[in-house]
Amino acid sequence: MTDRVVTFHSVRKLYGSFQALSGLSFSINKGELYGLIGPNGAGKTTAIRVLTGLNRHSSGDVTVLGHQPQDPKLRPLLGYMPQETALYQDLSVEENLRFFGKLYDIPAVELNRRVNDLLAFVDLEKWRSHVITELSGGMRHRASLAAALIPKPRLLVLDEPTVGVDPELRANFWQRFSEMQRDGTTILITTHYMDEAMRCDRVGLINHGQLVIEGAPAQLIHDANVSNLEEVFLKLAKREAPQ
Ligand SMILES: Nc1ncnc2c1ncn2[C@@H]1O[C@H](COP(=O)(O)OP(=O)(O)OP(=O)(O)O)[C@@H](O)[C@H]1O
Numbered sequence: 001m002t003d004r005v006v007t008f009h010s011v012r013k014l015y016g017s018f019q020a021l022s023g024l025s026f027s028i029n030k031g032e033l034y035g036l037i038g039p040n041g042a043g044k045t046t047a048i049r050v051l052t053g054l055n056r057h058s059s060g061d062v063t064v065l066g067h068q069p070q071d072p073k074l075r076p077l078l079g080y081m082p083q084e085t086a087l088y089q090d091l092s093v094e095e096n097l098r099f100f101g102k103l104y105d106i107p108a109v110e111l112n113r114r115v116n117d118l119l120a121f122v123d124l125e126k127w128r129s130h131v132i133t134e135l136s137g138g139m140r141h142r143a144s145l146a147a148a149l150i151p152k153p154r155l156l157v158l159d160e161p162t163v164g165v166d167p168e169l170r171a172n173f174w175q176r177f178s179e180m181q182r183d184g185t186t187i188l189i190t191t192h193y194m195d196e197a198m199r200c201d202r203v204g205l206i207n208h209g210q211l212v213i214e215g216a217p218a219q220l221i222h223d224a225n226v227s228n229l230e231e232v233f234l235k236l237a238k239r240e241a242p243q
């Protein structure tokens, strides 16, 4: 049995005639914290939407925890924080968390415990009864992260989770990700912050829907003969489309 939690093999995703993924191949090992980086429009969110079964890929192979992305068996195993907050705007923070808990069939006592723990973690206890439209952008992001953590997933997928989040909470988020990883959770994260990418076990740089380079951050810096990950990015993530 393989230790691969996610595999993408030559995956293409077409939107009309536009190829958002053009033969993307990468894999994530069990327990790994894997970072997907790349310029705006590179295909990171598209890859995540394919992985989570929200969009069907046009060709190639994708497996997630041994299942096809659309397999309902995958649902309870996956936590997903989308780039655009996907919460019910007219429900309160707490109602949103409870709603997600019910989707995952979490027993009431355990759900109470998780809701309280997560509200404390994202520092929204005082806001628990407020509807989402009353929250600031960063607070919505925090509520969205709490919702993604409700199922205690085997694979946690986070699409730019720390955008608009203040530095103290950003540090808390990363501490939590490390703790979850220690507990055996595999994590896929996308980020434009190179200090965050440095904290990943491995990073995949994608551009124009393809993997450009992949490896441990320190190795990538060494191989590119530069002094930091930002320089690797600037060197390799060219804007022009390949010929
Ligand atoms: N529903 C859609 N219909 C048509 N084109 C789309 C659609 N969704 C994404 N695209 C295109 O696919 C490409 C990849 O977009 P994607 O959102 O995956 O990029 P990204 O790497 O997540 O970028 P960002 O860093 O800005 O979040 C872009 O050129 C985008 O315009």
Ligand SMILES: [Mg+2]
Pocket: 044, 045, 046, 083, 159
């Ligand atoms: Mg994106």
